[in-house]
Amino acid sequence: MVVAALLAAGCSTTRVSGPAPVEDRGFSRSETVAAKPGAENAGKPGYYTVKAGDTVYRIALDNGQNWRDIAAWNNLANPSSIEIGQVLRVAPPAAPAAPAAPVVAAAPVSSGGVVGRPLSETSQPAPSPAPAPAPAAAPTPAPAPAQAATPAGDELNFVWPANGPIVAQFDEATNKGVGIGGRIGDPVVAAADGRVVYAGAGLRGYGNLIILKHNNTYLTAYAHNQALLVREDQAVKQGQKIAEMGSSDADRVKLHFEVRRLGKPVDPLGHLPKR
Missing domain, CATH: 2.70.70.10 (Glucose Permease (Domain IIA))
Structure with a gap:
């Protein structure tokens, strides 16, 4: 009986430990996956998202820029270190706006020493002429659709780079x-x-x-x-x-x-x- 009681007590207290359950902490994807450099600019004009096979040199050629400028605009110490999904600036940063001209307060107009005189009984103010009717405004033409025009002075007269067929x-x-x-x-x-x-x-x-x-x-x-x-x-x-x-x-x-x-x-x- 004593042995049976001891065995029963042992069975009630001994337990094999299993793997701990996975705790769901509710992390969002943005917290578990590191954002690529420049991701906040993805899709904006003047920016490019790096794809497989890209190099800074090819990106520069495809965007009409000097690769050194692209490296400088994006603080790339090593131009070969770009990664898929990284967003690069491929257009020059906008120049800072010129400061507004200071507002100059208008000086009060002096009376110039003119003395007012009362009108005599026989003096009558001249009638004011009736205002002429304002001419009808001409209709404003609709603006022409915007086109990618070549800036003035940028057109060139090329010569052949080689003489072959x-x-x-x-x-x-x-x-x-x-x-x-x-x-x-x-x-x-x-x-x-x-x-x-x-x-x-x-x-x-x-x-x-x-x-x-x-x-x-x-x-x-x-x-x-x-x-x-x-x-x-x-x-x-x-x-x-x-x-x-x-x-x-x-x-x-x-x-x-x-x-x-x-x-x-x-x-x-x-x-x-x-x-």
């Missing part, structure tokens, strides 16, 4: 420029005055590439070169030799030439002189 036509979906054939080492020249905003091989599919910024509207790109003869931030003149034609990252010797208007590729043949 056209070997690839422009296609906005598959070929964002034209291919100009030639031989290894043929000269590649600047199509217009500008400044080098990129010189290197960091954009996949372009090989050794030079990008010139001509003004706030136009960029030109020169790809697949054998040798680059200019450096970043260098000013160049129209017709100046900037590279030698090659076949880097291409299936043949050619110059791939792009014209970008406000970051969007346009057909270079519409901007080059007729041959």
